[in-house]
Amino acid sequence: MVGKLRGLGYKATPQRLAVLEALAAEQHQSLEELRGRCPGVGLVTMYRTLDLLSETGLVRRLDLGDGPRYELAEDHHHHMICESCGEVSEFEECPVDTRSLADLGFEVNAHSLEVYGRCAGCVGGERR
Amino acid sequence: MVGKLRGLGYKATPQRLAVLEALAAEQHQSLEELRGRCPGVGLVTMYRTLDLLSETGLVRRLDLGDGPRYELAEDHHHHMICESCGEVSEFEECPVDTRSLADLGFEVNAHSLEVYGRCAGCVGGERR
């Protein structure tokens, strides 16, 4: 991580390391959540660092319907979004097979899947 | 569409119909793009309508890294995002099999897949 930053000619400052550590704590956090984990980092630097990390591809910004959120760019990442209670959870097992995309000439580096539906709790309780 | 709105107790106003029509013209549009297609609709109403449509599940807001965008909530939708040139395209063939999620008790209604990599043009031209 740090190596990648330096390799691209960027400095590994304490602020950047703090943001990376905050990102590692949990996936899809909001700016405010990240700020809570980086008390020493100024607001402007948060924005700039997240921009920088997004540009280098280390971080991805996404919006699952509740405002911008950030997460470390993993090779593949899977979200399950409950349309009843709004809960966003993650799951490991990968139901995606991107091999067919090679036929379109696209070189696949990573993917992100969002599944919308109703979580076990809402299905069980028949909550609307 | 209109029926669904009315069924939920909402009125089918010309503004809402205009926004729905604008959404139908193209997927993942920004607010400004949608505004361009709805000259008669005020800015506040745009925001309110998109909120309303998102709540009813007709529309989904997403952020692929370049700010919020909106699209009609299709059952499944697949984006291909080129990390070199930033182009976002869509593809039809579905490389996702969500059947395994039933084991987790999750009831799947729809999904959205984002594939990150390099598009045919960038791979061919070796553009960085």
Add this chain to the structure above:
DNA sequence: TCACTAACTGAAAAATATTTTCAACTACAC
């Protein structure tokens, strides 16, 4: 180890984006 420099930071200000308020308007049920 030290000095140099390009890169970086934070506070304030500016610019943008989004939400709230409220009086006037309208779709639609009766």
Add this chain to the structure above:
DNA sequence: GTGTAGTTGAAAATATTTTTCAGTTAGTGA
């Protein structure tokens, strides 16, 4: 038609993001 709850748009308020700029610092090379 009439009544009314729901809807709209303009202005104001608020929130979010970006820019500016003077001061600081990581990392390089001597």
